Amino acid sequence: MAVIGYQRVSTNAQDAQLQNDALTAAGCSKIYEDKASGKNAERPGLLSALDYLREGDTLCVWKLDRLGRSTRDVLTIAEDLHARGIALRILTGTLAGNYSPKGEGKFFFTVMAAFAELERDMIVERTRAGLEAAKAQGRTGGRPSVITEDVLTVAKARKAKGESITAIAKALGVSRATLYRHLG
Known part of the structure; x- marks a missing residue:
């Protein structure tokens, strides 16, 4: 037993x-x-x-x-x-x-x-x-985004110069998937 x-x-x-x-x-x-x-x-x-x-x-x-x-x-x-x-x-x-x-x-x-x-x-x-209630107050849940407007501007400029997504992601310390999601 x-x-x-x-x-x-x-x-x-x-x-x-x-x-x-x-x-x-x-x-x-x-x-x-x-x-x-x-x-x-x-x-x-x-x-x-x-x-x-x-x-x-x-x-x-x-x-x-x-x-x-x-x-x-x-x-x-x-x-x-x-x-x-x-x-x-x-x-x-x-x-x-x-x-x-x-x-x-x-x-x-x-x-x-x-x-x-x-x-x-x-x-x-x-x-x-x-x-x-949080949504009605303009707040959203989840982790804060690592991509700020400044980071996105830098990423777009580097992409415009022909740099690869992999290199940009590595230089900015973000994942490729995150970068692709924000760059469209």
Whole structure:
């Protein structure tokens, strides 16, 4: 009977060390990881963990929303685990403990899975509203352009003299693709 961990962060910029430490402390002999949104069905780490698990094993997650952000997906995963004789253990949050798909346990689990999905939807809504507000104020997201008006003027002058794009890009310290994009 193995205890297998699953950890997930939504982006490559996030760190899963907190989850990893908790899963290791919980006795997980193997930990699978994904760096993808919980709404994303393409989570190879989760699929590998589910494939690895056998009857009598336990799937351990740091928090319910790490398993997924879609109520349907979380419930499907939990029901599948139960049908296969695999326990689901949640380390933190309101549902900390072992999941039981019976009576009040199932009801509470379903409600908490719905809250996880609601939270994801609210994050998306707030992000979209923030981007729209910034756009209305004339601000755009993303990295600042390395091509200023001065750099573009120099690049155009060098190109007019017959210098190659590769040489210009190297001299100005920008990529060829960036230079091509700005020169048209």
